[in-house]
Amino acid sequence: GAGVSQSPSNKVTEKGKDVELRCDPISGHTALYWYRQSLGQGLEFLIYFQGNSAPDKSGLPSDRFSAERTGESVSTLTIQRTQQEDSAVYLCASSFNLADQPQHFGDGTRLSIL
Amino acid sequence: QKEVEQDPGPLSVPEGAIVSLNCTYSNSAFQYFMWYRQYSRKGPELLMYTYSSGNKEDGRFTAQVDKSSKYISLFIRDSQPSDSATYLCAMSNAGSARQLTFGSGTQLTVLP
Numbered sequence: 001g002a003g004v005s006q007s008p009s010n011k012v013t014e015k016g017k018d019v020e021l022r023c024d025p026i027s028g029h030t031a032l033y034w035y036r037q038s039l040g041q042g043l044e045f046l047i048y049f050q051g052n053s054a055p056d057k058s059g060l061p062s063d064r065f066s067a068e069r070t071g072e073s074v075s076t077l078t079i080q081r082t083q084q085e086d087s088a089v090y091l092c093a094s095s096f097n098l099a100d101q102p103q104h105f106g107d108g109t110r111l112s113i114l
Numbered sequence: 115q116k117e118v119e120q121d122p123g124p125l126s127v128p129e130g131a132i133v134s135l136n137c138t139y140s141n142s143a144f145q146y147f148m149w150y151r152q153y154s155r156k157g158p159e160l161l162m163y164t165y166s167s168g169n170k171e172d173g174r175f176t177a178q179v180d181k182s183s184k185y186i187s188l189f190i191r192d193s194q195p196s197d198s199a200t201y202l203c204a205m206s207n208a209g210s211a212r213q214l215t216f217g218s219g220t221q222l223t224v225l226p
Contacts, residue, residue, distance in 0.1 A: 004157070031212070043158075043202065043216040059213070091157055098212050102148060105157035 002026075004106035006092050012112045015084060021077040021109045025094030032075050033095075033103060034067060038088035049075060050098055079111075087113045117141050120203055120217030129226050133190040137203035137217045140184065144205040146212070147179050149188045152200045152219070161201075162188065193224045 005024040013019055025032050034046040046059045049069040060066070064082075069075040079086055089110050093103035120137045127133055135149075146165055150158035162177040164170045170177045176189040186205075190197055203217040 033212075033214075035214075042218045043204075043214075045213045045215070048213065095212065101212070102160050102163040103212065103214060104160060105150075107155070107157040110155075 004092055004094050004104055006090075006106040006109050008109055009107065010110045010112075012114065013082060014114050015082060017082055018078065018080045019082055019111065021079075021090050021111070023075045023077070023092030023094075023106060025073065025075070025092070026104060029094035029096055029104075030072060031095045031098045031101070031103075032069060033093040034075070034077050035091045035093065035105075036061075036088045037091055037108070041088075043091070046077070048098075082111075082113045084113045087111055115140065116218075117215050118203065118205060118217045121220055122218050124221040124223060126223045126225060127193055129193060129195060129224055131193050131224070133193050133197070133222060133224075135188045135190075135201050135203075135220050135222070137186050137205075138184055139186075139205055139215075141205075141207070141215070142181075142184070143207040144215075145208045146206045147177070147186050148204040148214070149175075149177055150202040150204060151197075152202060154199075158202055158204075195224050195226045198223045 007022045032049040037043045052069045064080045067077045089108040091108040093105045095101040095103045118139045149162040152158045167181045174191045178187040200219040202219045204214040206212045
């Protein structure tokens with residue numbers, strides 16, 4: 001597609017449930033990034049992938065968060081045992097590669113935990 | 115103190131005005147500087163991307179970077195109601211991971 005695509009656009013779930021958020025990057029972009037945007041914290045970096053590899057997972061808020069990428073394309077961010085503080089907009093971005101390339105964002109998944 | 119400081123506004127200007135948006139930062143390792151525009155319920159849209167100090171112009175938009183003062187600006191000329199949005203500055207260093215550090219965003223309204 002022309003841009004970064006994220007699904008679902010909205011997700012409402014009960015506390016304690018697991019959720020999966022999907023990101024389709026721009027075709028040919030080898031680098032992929034996940035961010036979280038919330039009212040109190042602004043935009044915060046979570047994790048990046050170069051190809052299918054995520055060298056640094058230290059930005060993930062807790063061990064309930066995990067992410068994977070396959071085929072140097074689609075990425076999934078999984079949140080297990082969701083908590084109310086996980087409510088936020090989860091944004092995905094991609095760039096041609098890690099070096100000297102700007103990041104282009106999708107419209108995000110708006111996650112609400114009841 | 116946050117690494118990147120940005121006045122949240124809100125900023126309201128009449129149509130046709132020149133708008134000045136600014137960010138300051140504390141990390142001298144930042145070398146890449148970006149401005150994003152974000153409409154409500156949409157993702158950030160890249161407006162300007164610059165490396166190191168200097169000016170860059172694109173249509174009605176001009177980005178300025180002053181690394182000696184750790185200060186960046188975005189100027190919007192002949193502002194339009196369609197420019198009403200939240201403007202986010204973002205920065206990264208030249209390390210192996212282009213982790214962006216964002217300002218908190220400035221909410222701009224251009225009144226017709």
